Amino acid sequence: MPVPLEHAGELGIRQVIDQNGTVKGNLDDPDLGRDEVRMIYETMVLLRAIDERGWKLQRSGRIAFWIPLRGQEAVQVAATHAMAPSDWIFREHRTMSPWLMRGASLELLFAQLFGAVSEPQKGRRLPCLMGNRAVNMVQGPTQVGSFISHACGVAWAAKLKGSDVKVLGTFGDGATSRGEFHSAMNFAGIHRPPVVFLCVNNSWAVSTPLDCQTASTEFAAKGDAYEVPNVRVDGNDPLAVYAVTKKARADTDGHGPTLIEAITWRQGFHTSSDNPDLYRLEQENELWKPWDPVSRTRKYLESAGWWSDGDEAELLERCVGRIQDAVEAAESMDIPGPESQFEDVFASSNWMLDEQRDRLLAEVRDGGS
Amino acid sequence: MRMTVLEALRAAMAHELENDPDVVVLGEDVGTAGGIFRVTQGLQNRFGKDRLIDTPMDEKGIVGHAIGLALFGMKPIAEIQFSGFIHDAHEQIMFCAAKYRWISGGEYTVPLVIRAPSFGGIMGGIWHSQSIESYYVHGGGIKIVCPSTPQHAYSLMLAAIRDPDPVLVIEPVPLYRTLSGEVDDNGEASEIGVAEIVRPGTQVTALTYGPLRHTTAQVADELASSHGIDVEVIDLVSLIPFDIDLVTASVNKTGRLVIIHEACETLGFGAELAARVQNRSFGYLQAPIERVCAPDVPYSYRVGDDYCRPDATRISAGIRRAAEYSF
Numbered sequence: 178m179p180v181p182l183e184h185a186g187e188l189g190i191r192q193v194i195d196q197n198g199t200v201k202g203n204l205d206d207p208d209l210g211r212d213e214v215r216m217i218y219e220t221m222v223l224l225r226a227i228d229e230r231g232w233k234l235q236r237s238g239r240i241a242f243w244i245p246l247r248g249q250e251a252v253q254v255a256a257t258h259a260m261a262p263s264d265w266i267f268r269e270h271r272t273m274s275p276w277l278m279r280g281a282s283l284e285l286l287f288a289q290l291f292g293a294v295s296e297p298q299k300g301r302r303l304p305c306l307m308g309n310r311a312v313n314m315v316q317g318p319t320q321v322g323s324f325i326s327h328a329c330g331v332a333w334a335a336k337l338k339g340s341d342v343k344v345l346g347t348f349g350d351g352a353t354s355r356g357e358f359h360s361a362m363n364f365a366g367i368h369r370p371p372v373v374f375l376c377v378n379n380s381w382a383v384s385t386p387l388d389c390q391t392a393s394t395e396f397a398a399k400g401d402a403y404e405v406p407n408v409r410v411d412g413n414d415p416l417a418v419y420a421v422t423k424k425a426r427a428d429t430d431g432h433g434p435t436l437i438e439a440i441t442w443r444q445g446f447h448t449s450s451d452n453p454d455l456y457r458l459e460q461e462n463e464l465w466k467p468w469d470p471v472s473r474t475r476k477y478l479e480s481a482g483w484w485s486d487g488d489e490a491e492l493l494e495r496c497v498g499r500i501q502d503a504v505e506a507a508e509s510m511d512i513p514g515p516e517s518q519f520e521d522v523f524a525s526s527n528w529m530l531d532e533q534r535d536r537l538l539a540e541v542r543d544g545g546s
Numbered sequence: 547m548r549m550t551v552l553e554a555l556r557a558a559m560a561h562e563l564e565n566d567p568d569v570v571v572l573g574e575d576v577g578t579a580g581g582i583f584r585v586t587q588g589l590q591n592r593f594g595k596d597r598l599i600d601t602p603m604d605e606k607g608i609v610g611h612a613i614g615l616a617l618f619g620m621k622p623i624a625e626i627q628f629s630g631f632i633h634d635a636h637e638q639i640m641f642c643a644a645k646y647r648w649i650s651g652g653e654y655t656v657p658l659v660i661r662a663p664s665f666g667g668i669m670g671g672i673w674h675s676q677s678i679e680s681y682y683v684h685g686g687g688i689k690i691v692c693p694s695t696p697q698h699a700y701s702l703m704l705a706a707i708r709d710p711d712p713v714l715v716i717e718p719v720p721l722y723r724t725l726s727g728e729v730d731d732n733g734e735a736s737e738i739g740v741a742e743i744v745r746p747g748t749q750v751t752a753l754t755y756g757p758l759r760h761t762t763a764q765v766a767d768e769l770a771s772s773h774g775i776d777v778e779v780i781d782l783v784s785l786i787p788f789d790i791d792l793v794t795a796s797v798n799k800t801g802r803l804v805i806i807h808e809a810c811e812t813l814g815f816g817a818e819l820a821a822r823v824q825n826r827s828f829g830y831l832q833a834p835i836e837r838v839c840a841p842d843v844p845y846s847y848r849v850g851d852d853y854c855r856p857d858a859t860r861i862s863a864g865i866r867r868a869a870e871y872s873f
Contacts, residue, residue, distance in 0.1 A: 265618075296651075297651050297653055299651040301648065301649060301651065302649060308650060308653070309653075310650070310654065315617070315650075316646075316649055316651075316654060318641055318642050318646075318649065319649075323610075323637065323642055324642070326607055326611050326613070326638075327611075327614040327617060329610075329611060330610065330611035330614015330615045330617070331614040331615075331617050331618045332614070333615060334614060334617075334618035334619065335618060337570070337596060337620070338568075338618070338620070342618075356604075356606050356607075357606065357607075357638075360602075360604050360606060360607030360610055361610070361611075363602050363604065363607065364607055364611050367602070522686045523687065523689070524655070524711055527786075527787035528790060529787050529788075529790075530686070
């Protein structure tokens with residue numbers, strides 16, 4: 178299958194830069210300037226470095242699971258940057274950008290991967306299934322797409338309460354087949370809440386290709402039936418993603434919701450439990466390589482004279498060093514005890530849970546005697 | 547003030563709509579029409595279309611969006627038109643609403659009320675006569691209450707709305723308009739998890755909830771005069787959590803237990819009650835724990851109300867089996 182980003186113009190895909198980082202797309206350069214584009218690029222590189230380290234931690238048995246994000250750095254970083262820090266972000270499983278871009282620590286991120294008791298979710302959820310209220314990054318349920326209606330509902334509440342908060346709800350292409358996607362589009366069309374729906378179309382839902390997911394040639398158009406304005410964007414072009422998301426956010430004060438389809442490519446495994454050799458040809462990966470978001474963004478920076486080989490070497494060294502420090506700190510943190518699973522089931526416990534907890538603790542600590 | 551069950555539910559919702567701007571009601575036909583049972587009648591005129599929201603016909607959408615409202619600090623009351631329609635929203639209820647607090651380490655919470663009009667007795671057939679409580683007792687994170695009198699309807703609805711966690715309110719459809727009583731509508735919520743002794747007795751404990759509370763109480767009176775059996779009738783009122791202390795105190799006194807509910811027998815809530823009671827009261831039991839439930843069949847339009855839902859004859863037989871058993 179050809180890379181749709183090569184035919185962005187005829188497919189109506191918004192694009193600022195081509196594969197060489199040259200501005201010649203169908204969308205104006207948002208002119209973010211040196212510091213902002215450097216920040217976007219540096220965050221993308223940090224994400225890629227985290228991904229490489231996370232993969233190794235899983236493969237060496239130090240963490241139980243990994244969800245690779247390689248290839249999807251641009252869409253998450255640029256979309257996060259286009260939202261305000263107070264906006265709520267519901268994340269598809271490969272999105273870590275709000276954590277890094279809104280001031281939560283790398284050490285705490287790795288604490289999540291190791292299941293430390295001190296991370297926001299207290300070690301309860303698989304590595305990468307993360308969230309952090311301190312940075313308005315919601316821990317949604319794991320079932321793909323189940324939280325699209327929650328994102329819409331939060332935005333609806335913000336509107337009803339007169340809050341300035343907007344919501345970014347991200348999900349994958351497979352999630353558009355779930356009822357919750359259609360529920361959310363339907364309610365959003367009726368009530369016009371301030372929500373930006375971002376469908377990260379990475380071309381694969383585990384092994385399922387797009388033509389097994391939908392007969393539609395695009396996901397964005399699914400908004401038409403619900404009167405939800407929609408747009409397709411090159412998800413490997415951070416400038417285009419930023420511009421489109423920024424406009425969608427601004428439009429929340431006007432028409433309300435927008436559905437963005439960001440077209441990208443999952444370069445790696447679906448998860449550490451996957452094997453893409455069973456369903457994907459390596460030559461497809463090769464076709465997408467020139468459209469790698471990190472290399473395209475670097476070329477844009479270099480052509481603007483905002484990036485050098487020295488900058489690159491220094492950045493990589495800094496990322497590796499920061500990650501190493503975070504891993505060392507996180508791996509030695511305390512993990513939760515058996516009693517911790519009984520906390521937060523309810524705001525306050527009840528006799529049923531108390532009885533089960535006391536019995537379990539007695540059994541595991543002294544054999545129940 | 548004298549109210550029907552339906553009026554008591556409405557009065558409680560109106561009280562909270564009046565006093566808490568974060569409370570909204572959403573569901574199919576709840577606004578303009580006031581709900582197909584008219585439980586919310588008049589509330590949209592009083593509180594506006596932003597507080598009484600007519601939704602698309604989409605149960606998982608109603609609950610899913612209510613979860614979003616709740617995450618942002620509102621207190622939504624989501625009506626499912628009939629409990630038989632709730633299954634589309636099961637994942638939203640059990641693995642979203644009921645799990646947010648836990649999966650987020652307590653960072654996000656869902657103070658949500660789900661109203662589920664339930665039970666047989668209206669010749670409603672399979673989808674309009676369901677007892678769905680067993681599907682929601684498994685796995686934690688959601689409370690379940692089952693009011694069976696106007697007073698319980700009023701004060702448990704207040705408790706459910708004010709609770710910081712999701713609460714499923716199993717509402718007794720056949721009692722909506724047929725049962726009225728004095729309600730102390732003072733704005734005070736009752737405590738979730740407290741059962742009620744409907745009729746004190748000494749020889750056998752009849753444990754039930756929902757509309758069958760009233761049938762069971764009548765049967766108990768009849769058995770006292772006809773057979774000289776002194777039955778203690780307990781209305782559980784709340785299922786999660788349930789009042790184990792009141793139940794075991796009664797069983798320890800009578801030594802005999804009959805559990806009566808409208809839901810199907812296999813893994814009905816009676817199974818859990820029986821397991822807990824035998825564990826706590828094993829040495830006091832003088833008879834096997836009896837259950838009077840619906841058989842594991844779908845609910846028939848024509849004969850369900852008479853032969854699927856336990857009636858006075860079957861309840862009486864069940865109580866007598868327990869009362870007359872000897873080793």
